[in-house]
Amino acid sequence: MASQEILREEPSRGSFVNDPKVRSLFFQALVVVLLVAGVWWIAQNVIANLTRLHIASGFGFLKGRAGFDISERAIAYSSDSTYGRAILVGLINTIIVAVVGIITATIIGFIVGIGRLSQNWLIRKICTVYVEVFRNIPPLLVIFFWYSGVLAVLPPPRDSINLPFSSFLNQRGFYFPRAVWGDGSWLIFVALLVGIAMAWFVARKARQRQMATGQQFPVFWTSTALIVGLPLLAYALSGFPLSFDYPKQSTFNLTGGFQVSPEFLSLYLALSCYTAAFIAEIVRAGIRGVSKGQTEAAAALGLRSGSILRLVVVPQAMRIVIPPLTSQYLNLTKNSSLAIAIGYPDLTATAGTVLNQTGQAVEGVLIMMAVYLALSLVTSAVMNVVNARMALVER
């Protein structure tokens, strides 16, 4: 064919300058060189100007003594710890609120999203109102709503609201008994792990049996019995090593027990409620995206509506849901930096304080950017793996 002949001839006939491969390589190299030069120029400028303005630079400050306290810390930290550790404490706080927020938002989101497709008028309308309300309010206002509107108007510590199981709610937070693990309590954890492993094994076997024979096995009740029963048995066998540290009234606050601060609570609740509204819409879109024929075919096979949803619709909907879900998880993580407004010591807050105490704004902002970038990339990577497993396998 004529066109093929022309293509074959071109490399030999065209000059070096007109070769598209060479050209593309040249421009790619040019872009890289310009980018590197640009970054280098900015870096040099920053260093030169910092030196001229007599501002300390470099990351050596991370080893200095922080000197300030942080109220919520998952790892050991005092004012004698280093600035680096202060930033780490903030990072862990960010991760905590992001992880529990993501879990809660996903649960609420799925319930509300499926609820919007319910046959029941009341459930459908409640879910619609939920989505429309939370989706159309900025997250910061939702945080203020929980912080100033709900938690700040609770009674002071002296008049705490008594809740079941010796837990208390007041304007300083939510207090509940803390488990104190005595000697031999490791057995309980081992039993829990064994229970989970056995439940998984039972589920696998039951599935194989159903595939082979069509007979079903009560997997749910067996698993529950294993996961709950084994640790209880271990608890009894090891001589009841568990005791509780109850919150009690002292001069100023309730002390003892486990305290969840109102700052954490409001941030957590606000991020969960807010992101759940978006997740609900994504879930609804995913379910609507599964063709009606699938539901009808499943019904024709005699499956009940619950089973249709669980076995046919949701697995296919997940393929549509997961990619946008990743964006929501990233948004929630990044929105957690709104904590600054209510004083929850997250990464932005602690790194900001470090930045202020040391005056090293450039380094401080760079650290924050790098950490949020890393968090987002990790979240994306995990979700990509999940997505790959859920994707349609074409044979």
Place this chain on the structure above:
Amino acid sequence: MQFVNGRQRVGYDAGFRKWAGTGTAFTREKIGLCLKTEKGLWVMKHIAIGILGAATLGVMASAASASTLDDVKAKGFIQCGVSTGLAGFSAPDDKGDWQGIDADFCRAVAAAVFGDGSKVKFTPLSAKERFTALQSGEIDILSRNTTWTINRDTALGLNFIGVTYYDGQGFMINAKKLPGVNSALQLSGAAVCVQSGTTTELNLADYFKSNKMEYNPVVFEKLEEVNAAYDAGRCDVYTTDQSGLYGIRLTLAAPADHVVLPEIISKEPLGPAVRQGDDQWYHIVKWTYFALLQAEELGITKANVEEMKTSENPEIKRVLGQEADTKIGTDLGVSNDWVVNIVKAVGNYGELFERNVGSGSPLKIARGINALWTKGGLQYAPPIR
């Protein structure tokens, strides 16, 4: 969120609504778009100054090398960094004009430079933002109840010009809720409200540590947030500079219920700061402060400054630039009647003090160690000659 401090809070709120507006235009078709617009705008606002600082430092290589005085004269006003609202030091009044010692000090510098004390624009800054704002050139003077420390002088690229107010850190509690407490040493276990990024936060940690007491810090970035949290009962104790506590007490729902505990746990010399590396501007700001003190020492007031010009006292003549062929003002880089302009604009240091925090103000703070050295205080100016 409660908006405590009238005007300042409203401005903040309006700005906040402006960006919040970007989040309200959600339609079902625009989910994808929302994902983009909802990316932590608050953080962006919050660290904007940090990034601005980095960007300015990085790109505008030559901007700060021109003298600050030339820049200020070219733009026609002084950009003055103040607090977000601390009564007596820098807070907007009901007309939106900034009042207080710190605000008036900037007016004094403007009077020295332009002969007109009104040529000042104010930038409210949180404790966290203040140093970056000065470093990056966003403001010309930081006059924001800021404590002078060696670290800030050496590592942060700032120069403090002096101490306009000698202060110390104290504690305030609600005496109605905590009737038994009359000393800071009884505060073990308390929740303490404090503003982040301040020396106060550091002193607090040191004080409780050295007295082997426990506490639970409740830390906010903005003063109004700390005030609101304390007023709402989120914490038992409010700690900041003692002058600040008296000012804040006035803004609380029931000021009479709150008492300031007697302990002063630190030295807090508060003063204005400028960027390092511009000696001329440093001298102008520094000598404006000394001129305020010198005027008080010589009895030159806002009311009598015109007649003082004709005084026969050689020192008064020299200070007011009435000496023949004087070069004091021009050597400094301002006009020779600079002290006259300063006193006309804001009065002398004593007037400034009494009007803003002393007997002429709701705060009623005594001069104490802020009196002139001639009256047993610490305020002392080198001679203007």
